[in-house]
Amino acid sequence: MKFFGIGLGLGSLAGLGISLLPNPQTGRxxxxxxxxxxxxxxKDATSLATSTKHAKNAASQLINDLPQAEKSVKDIQDSLTNFQSSIKPEVDQMKENVSTLTKEAESTINGIKNEL
Known part of the structure; x- marks a missing residue:
């Protein structure tokens, strides 16, 4: 920020100096x-300073909130893992039932085809 201020000041002085060179326009x-x-x-420098301050505040807030967000994500992951573990036996049973039903349906269809 220090170098920006120096550059801004030097640029302003250079612009002022150039503008004072012989010019067909009036002094006014x-x-x-x-x-x-x-x-x-x-106005631009003030706007930049304000934007920089807002960015610093947002970054600070993010740093402060990050541990809680990480904890929340871990809690969600743990809950999901527990849920998957708790429904696994039921899902396995459903898969077995579907397999049995599929075999019975195929057997019934083959029996009907043989009768025709």
Whole structure:
């Protein structure tokens, strides 16, 4: 940030110096242009400082909230693992039932085909 401020100051001074070179415009117009340029530069610098402050605050908040988020994700993973373990026997039984039903259906279909 220090180097940005130095660069901004040097750039402003260079712009001011160039604007004061012989110019077909009146002195009043040049002064107004310089004033406008400096005001815009000040607004831009203020906006940058505000945005930087907001970004720092957001990063700080993220760092503070990260441990809780990690704990929540771990809790969800543990709950999912427990759920999968608890339903595994039922899912295995369902698979077995479907397999048995499929075999019975095939047997019935083959029996009907043989009768025809």
């Amino acid at each position: 117009k040049v002064k107004d242009d310089v004033r406008l340029f400096l005001n815009d530069t000040k």
